[in-house]
Each structure stands twice: as C-alpha cells, then as structure tokens.
Amino acid sequence: MLDLKLIREKADFVEAQLARRHGGFSIKPIVELDGRYRKAQAEWENLNRRRNEISESFKTGKLPKEELEALRKEASSAKEKQDQVNEERVNLEQELNQMLLSIPNLPAQEVPDGEDENGNKEISTWGTIPSIKNPRHHYEIGTDLGIFDFERGVKIAESRFTVLMNWGAKIERALMNLMLDTHAGKGYVEVFPPILVNRDCLVGTGQLPKFEGDYYKLADDDLYLVPTAEVPVTNLYREEVLEEEKLPILHCAYTPNFRREAGSAGKDTRGYIRQHQFNKIELVKFTTPETSEEEHEKLTRDAETILEMLQLPYRRVLLCSGDIGFCARKCYDLEVWFPAQDKYREISSCSNFGDFQARRAGLKYRPKDGGKPRFLHTINGSGLAIGRTLAAILENYQNDDGSVTVPEVLQSYLGGIKRIEPQLTHA
C-alpha cells in the first residue's frame, strides 16, 4: 500500500500518478477520511490523557474522599464519552485501511503512459522465429503425442484442468528441474513452501482484498490455494526486520498455482495456456531501495536465460501504466513465440513492487548504520511458467511427421531422448 504520509503531503502528485493507470483511482476520499480519523484520534487521546491523570491521583492516596469520589465520576463519564469517540475512530480507521489496501501502486517514472496492452513497449527480441509450414497448435500436437488428456482432466475436475501423460508429465518435471537447478546455481535459495496460505499472506502480497473472487478458498478453513509462489515466499519474512547484511535475499520456488480465472470466460479455452492449476517456478528478491532497480533488471535477465537455454524465441515488453499489475511500480513481461497463434504470448512477468508489498506485509530491514528499520523492496518474476513453456516447446520444436524434437538442454533431464514420437500410451 501507499505511504499515508506521502498521500497527505503530496496528494496532487499521487493523484496524478494514479491517473496514469486509467483505473478511476483517487485518493481524495482517503485524504478526507484521514482528516476525520486524525481528529477522532486526537480527541480519543485527550480523553485518555485525562483519565490517566485521574487514576494517577489515586496512587498517592492523599486526596480527601469526596474529591476522589468526584474524580471517579469524572473518569467514568470520560470513559463513556471515550467509548463513543472510539467507535467512530475504529470505524474510520478500518474504512481508511480498507481504502488504502484498494489503491494500487504508483507507476515508476520510466513506465510509459498508456491505457491498455496497446501502450506496452517492446524492449527487445531474441531468437529466430522458426519457419514452419502450417504450424499446428500445441494442443493438437500434444494430444496426438499422447501427452495431453484434456477430456479426462475435465472428467476428474472440471474445465481448464488437464492431465499430463507419459512424456508430457516427464517434460513438465524436467522443466521444473532445469529451471530450479539453473536459478539455484545463480544464488537463488530454493524454497518449497506450503501451497495453502492464510488470508494475511494474500493481503500482504496484494491479491486481497481487491480481487476476492480470483482465488480458491477452502470451505472449512481460513486458507487459500496459492495463485503463485510469490505469495508464500514473499510472506516468509512477514512482520520481520532483517539485517541489511543479509540483503539481497534471493529465492526460487516451485509450486503449483491455482486460479479461478474469473473473468477469463472465452479466453484461451482450448489448450494448455490458461488452466485453473498450473506449475510455475517463481523468483523472489528482497532488496534495499538502493539496489532494487538493478536487481529487477538482473532478475528479468535470469528469467530470459531460461528461454535462451531452451532456444525459444521471445521478446521483452515494458508494460505501460494502464496495463501494469496492481502492486507493481514497473513490470517487464516476457513473451514467447507461439507459431500456430502467430504471436507472442506471456510466459513470465517480472515486477518491481518498490515498498508497496513491504508495507502491507511488514517487511523491513535494519540499515547497516544502525538507523531505524526501513521498508525493503520486493521483486519477483516467473522463471518460468512451466505449462506455457511446455506448450511453446511443442509448437516451436514440431516436425512435419508429428514428432517433436527435445530441446538440447532438456535431453539430459529426460534420459537422453532426442525426439518425442507419436505413440499409443493409454487406451
């Protein structure tokens, strides 16, 4: 969330930056509410001070009885009045907090203006787009190869759930290992967190309270299925003060991800691109404000490296102010080439959140010079989404005879196999 002090002191600036998101956000109600809250707070404190004074005079025990009796009465009535004020104060505080939690981060200066994805800016492209005559979709290739079973996925769960069979399951697992091994080799400490998290976690990383319907929630427990490893991993250090010497902290994590995809009706209904459950490797960094910019660039490069190892053509896109995520102040999307769709599709999103998540989650560090604890910066990015990587491999590595060549780096993870051939693997 945003710093309330910043909102107070530079309301015009904040308002102008929020307007760049084209989301109809305004802090005016917050400013107004804040004024009322502070008044109530001051009144409550004054009454409290008086009550403290009164109880203080009981300590000495030197006042005459009648006087004590009068004070007792005064304290009682002060308490009554205070209770009234308190009700207002608590309500205002909650309302204020709720509002603050619903205001998105301010886009960074270098984020281009724009209303939607059309305003995004291509930063770079990598690789050669393969020339494939009549490229087939990954779901066609994969079904023929016996590695996707879409019907049975639906039977077991519901639509947007898919079963991976045979080489599909193996490649998925190989990709996880390749990615985790690569990142772990660059200093990211591997984490395998809980897949169910409590509500505080989702508020901490900004999924809630704004996007309540997007996540799976358990009926009998106050727990949610994680929509991304970002949630448990970022919350690892929630409400902690870390030593600056420990920063930056780098983590990589595999988790399955669960998203209800509310509002995505009709989008990517075929294939393995948009599932309710999918696997992803996530990179998460905790940094000082001074190094966050640089660490964000490095993290994005680390994600790109995976695509380059797999020899998948991709581009890097800088999201514009209207397309950037709720918590992000700056975000690069990595988009991989899908031959059959004849376009790039998102496969990784690398965001710098500044201190936005840190404020929500209480992530602080103590500066080396021993000063007061400060909010740290959080950065994360997919490194990469596994399912989409599998789909991209199928499309980019497809051969005329229906087989798929295995990318070289993956071969050692798959017992040396070089090609996946069509085969009957199950009834």
Place this chain on the structure above:
RNA sequence: GGAGAGGUGGCUGAGUGGUCGAAAGCGGCUUCCUGCUAAGAAGUUGUACGGUCAAAAGCUGUACCGAGGGUUCGAAUCCCUCCCUCUCCGCCA
C-alpha cells in the same frame, strides 16, 4: 481429536491490580581504560501513530507484555472468547 502447560522487549527470564514500557542477565551501540587481543568501567538501547520544528535531532502526547472483548478511577497482572506454541495420548504419509 482428547488432556495438560505456556505465550512478556533482539534473546533468556522476573513480574498476580497503581511506584511497570516493564527487574536482572545476555546481546547491540557509545565513551573511557589498554601496545594489540582478551578482560574491565560508565552510559545507552523497542515499535507505531500524532504534536512541536523548514527539516532532522530534540522535546512531547497516545498506544503496544499473542489477538479481541469485559471488570475497575486504574490491568502485563482478574474474567470471557479466539489464535498460536510445547508435552503426553489418539490418528496418520
């Protein structure tokens, strides 16, 4: 799931109604002493929000002893509810 014990400051741990934001020790920081190290001496040592201030420092107000309510002029301390941790039993990969 059942029974018991317990949740206090960075840590250990005292504290059963006012003198407690909280003893003591450890750790941290500052200074002194010391050829260096070790040892020693003195002082200092949380967080949040507000006021004062150009700002910082400083000063000052309020809150915070797991969370939320209650009793009381006054609660770390008494009462209620919840959460969490530990031990034993049960169950289980």
